[in-house]
Amino acid sequence: MPIPNFYFQALIILLTSGSALTGAMPPQNPVQCNQAGCTLSNSYGVWGDRQPCHVTTAFYPTTESELLSAVADASRRKLKVKSVSKFSHTIPKLACGGTILISTERYNSSIAVDPANSAVTADAGAGLRAVIDRAAEAGLSLAAAPYWEGVSVGGAISTGAHGSSWRGRGGALHDHVVGIRMVVAAGEAEGFARVVDLKEGDSLFSAAKVSLGLLGVISKVTFSLEPAFKRSITFNFSSDDGIEEEFMDHANKYEFGDIQWYPSRHEAVYRYDDRVPMSTPGDGVNDFIGFQSNFALVAKTVRASEKAAEKSRDTNAKCILASSFVAYKKLIANGLKNNNLLFTGYPVVGHQRRMQTSGSCLYSPESDKTTSCAWDPRIKALSFFESTAIFPAAHFAAFVRDVKKLRDLAGPASFCGADIYNGFLLRFVKKSDAYLGQPKDSVVVDFNYYRADEAGTPRLHGDVWEEVEQMAFFKYMARPHWGKNRKVGFLRVGRKYPNFGRFLEARKGLDPLGIFSSEWSDEILFGREGGRGDGCALEGLCVCSEDRHCSPRDGYFCQWGLVYKEARVCRYSNTSTS
Ligand SMILES: Cc1cc2nc3c(=O)[nH]c(=O)nc-3n(C[C@H](O)[C@H](O)[C@H](O)COP(=O)(O)OP(=O)(O)OC[C@H]3O[C@@H](n4cnc5c(N)ncnc54)[C@H](O)[C@@H]3O)c2cc1C
Numbered sequence: 408m409p410i411p412n413f414y415f416q417a418l419i420i421l422l423t424s425g426s427a428l429t430g431a432m433p434p435q436n437p438v439q440c441n442q443a444g445c446t447l448s449n450s451y452g453v454w455g456d457r458q459p460c461h462v463t464t465a466f467y468p469t470t471e472s473e474l475l476s477a478v479a480d481a482s483r484r485k486l487k488v489k490s491v492s493k494f495s496h497t498i499p500k501l502a503c504g505g506t507i508l509i510s511t512e513r514y515n516s517s518i519a520v521d522p523a524n525s526a527v528t529a530d531a532g533a534g535l536r537a538v539i540d541r542a543a544e545a546g547l548s549l550a551a552a553p554y555w556e557g558v559s560v561g562g563a564i565s566t567g568a569h570g571s572s573w574r575g576r577g578g579a580l581h582d583h584v585v586g587i588r589m590v591v592a593a594g595e596a597e598g599f600a601r602v603v604d605l606k607e608g609d610s611l612f613s614a615a616k617v618s619l620g621l622l623g624v625i626s627k628v629t630f631s632l633e634p635a636f637k638r639s640i641t642f643n644f645s646s647d648d649g650i651e652e653e654f655m656d657h658a659n660k661y662e663f664g665d666i667q668w669y670p671s672r673h674e675a676v677y678r679y680d681d682r683v684p685m686s687t688p689g690d691g692v693n694d695f696i697g698f699q700s701n702f703a704l705v706a707k708t709v710r711a712s713e714k715a716a717e718k719s720r721d722t723n724a725k726c727i728l729a730s731s732f733v734a735y736k737k738l739i740a741n742g743l744k745n746n747n748l749l750f751t752g753y754p755v756v757g758h759q760r761r762m763q764t765s766g767s768c769l770y771s772p773e774s775d776k777t778t779s780c781a782w783d784p785r786i787k788a789l790s791f792f793e794s795t796a797i798f799p800a801a802h803f804a805a806f807v808r809d810v811k812k813l814r815d816l817a818g819p820a821s822f823c824g825a826d827i828y829n830g831f832l833l834r835f836v837k838k839s840d841a842y843l844g845q846p847k848d849s850v851v852v853d854f855n856y857y858r859a860d861e862a863g864t865p866r867l868h869g870d871v872w873e874e875v876e877q878m879a880f881f882k883y884m885a886r887p888h889w890g891k892n893r894k895v896g897f898l899r900v901g902r903k904y905p906n907f908g909r910f911l912e913a914r915k916g917l918d919p920l921g922i923f924s925s926e927w928s929d930e931i932l933f934g935r936e937g938g939r940g941d942g943c944a945l946e947g948l949c950v951c952s953e954d955r956h957c958s959p960r961d962g963y964f965c966q967w968g969l970v971y972k973e974a975r976v977c978r979y980s981n982t983s984t985s
């Protein structure tokens with residue numbers, strides 16, 4: 408099969424550009440205002456561009472008292488109010504629907520380390536990186552964090568963001584929180600807003616840890632820290648045989664282990680990752696390849712290759728891309744660098760502050776317009792769906808077996824589309840007492856796949872992604888990550904959380920008028936299906952029940968799942984009848 412030139416170009420540029428990049432354009436500000444008001448968009452451009460999210464006024468408090476008066480203003484006027492960070496990295500439109508928007512962009516100046524109590528208290532808008540670095544200066548480490556550092560502490564805990572660990576307090580950032588100060592609405596007697604100061608053990612604390620911005624605006628977050636430590640990481644690229652049995656041992660054996668599973672390649676990459684004494688030599692960094700700066704040209708070329716493959720229904724081309732990317736990641740150890748510069752061999756040992764989370768594409772002078780994060784909407788490069796399903800550990804093996812069956816029936820090549828990204832990333836999150844956190848030790852599965860520029864465009868082997876999605880969320884009742892996913896992932900979400908009712912009670916108590924909730928956030932919280940318009944299933948707004956929910960014009964019809972028979976998916980058929 409001839410390989411279009413595109414792929415060679417993309418790969419050559421990718422392989423030769425590499426990691427020596429320094430400058431790049433920082434992500435654009437998600438809040439843009441003019442005389443007519445403001446619009447809020449997501450950093451990926453998944454919403455904002457296509458479906459603008461308008462607000463009348465944006466406030467930029469710099470202190471708690473300014474935050475208090477912004478909330479009081481909204482509360483007095485009974486206006487809807489939403490908060491957002493300067494990153495706005497969350498995919499569901501939780502931050503939409505406010506008349507007033509409170510941005511924490513400028514509320515980031517205080518980061519106070521308390522060495523006596525091994526804790527740090529940060530303003531909600533503080534970036535994760537700044538908090539981690541400040542703690543490290545005091546000889547302390549934050550044990551958990553999402554792998555992406557471009558988040559605010561308030562935003563990250565609000566959606567349940569996590570890394571990977573079943574040990575200690577676990578892999579979710581919110582489970583390292585020991586205090587939250589939150590500004591909530593109040594009656595006139597209290598000046599229409601007040602501060603609630605919550606500590607571990609307080610009855611509202613479990614509601615406030617993961618609150619989707621629905622209870623009030625978080626003002627300050629206190630994290631528990633540990634004495635600074637180092638980690639030692641080795642990636643073992645091996646077969647995916649027995650992965651459904653291995654994952655449990657792996658999670659128990661390595662404090663920060665995870666597994667990247669590339670189903671199309673029958674490959675699994677086991678991350679051996681444990682803490683080691685500070686005296687262990689090594690000053691490595693984890694500069695994850697996916698979060699490094701990219702030349703716009705490279706990202707656009709990759710996108711063009713993906714688009715061309717989609718257009719010509721060329722599965723093989725996608726598999727070539729996937730195989731090249733996996734080979735490249737193996738070569739450079741996913742971006743691990745032994746001495747801040749290059750990967751020279753395993754294990755890579757480095758300080759926790761440099762090993763847990765990364766995002767080098769964030770830091771760059773505005774002047775360099777040639778490089779950016781690969782998904783920056785201004786360069787019109789990568790655009791993908793991100794599904795994240797969270798399984799109680801006991802159900803996970805059966806899900807993996809089902810996915811393997813689906814791979815056998817649909818053909819391994821149908822999984823290449825996700826393997827171009829990170830395949831299935833498996834991470835571990837410990838049981839949490841947060842009402843909207845995980846009630847059991849869990850396995851988190853992330854997978855990304857192609858999203859067309861135009862809504863309603865079918866994708867190659869989209870039926871496979873829909874079946875995996877429905878299998879996860881409906882057959883195995885996996886819980887959706889609150890900060891990712893398409894709307895279908897949230898259907899009936901309330902029933903999946905034993906303490907959902909308690910969360911709603913807390914919300915009623917703290918925000919009786921519902922000023923922090925909007926139509927948009929209610930759709931997520933209550934798992935309402937989006938409209939059942941033409942093509943809705945292709946965008947993850949609905950599960951198809953009629954062909955028009957797919958794209959009959961392009962040969963995509965609503966059909967049954969191959970392994971999960973109850974699934975309804977948009978499948979390509981080259982005959983005119985479905
Ligand atoms: C490249 C990339 C990689 C990622 N990797 C991971 C990962 O490894 N693990 C993971 O779990 N997640 C990951 N995520 C998801 C990310 O962690 C979450 O979306 C996180 O919530 C983003 O934080 P933010 O500061 O941008 O929040 P925003 O998007 O600004 O806000 C998130 C939510 O919190 C609310 N909110 C924001 N600030 C406040 C406040 N002060 N008070 C009350 N509510 C507030 C908002 O209203 C909204 O509902 C990743 C995202 C990206 C873009």
Ligand SMILES: *[C@@H]1O[C@H](CO)[C@@H](O)[C@H](O)[C@H]1NC(C)=O
Nearest residue numbers: 493512515516517533534537
């Ligand atoms: C606060 O944010 C501003 C602008 O985003 C940044 O320049 C500054 O370094 C941040 N302050 C801290 C303490 O992180």
Ligand SMILES: *[C@@H]1O[C@H](CO)[C@@H](O)[C@H](O)[C@H]1NC(C)=O
Nearest residue numbers: 641642643644645646677679
């Ligand atoms: C990698 O995994 C294989 C089993 O898949 C095992 O035999 C091998 O020892 C592992 N390599 C390392 C470095 O641990």
Ligand SMILES: *[C@@H]1O[C@H](CO)[C@@H](O)[C@H](O)[C@H]1NC(C)=O
Nearest residue numbers: 720962979980981982983984
């Ligand atoms: C339709 O697809 C089948 C199976 O993939 C193939 O055998 C057949 O030749 C195709 N028909 C047309 C008209 O393309």
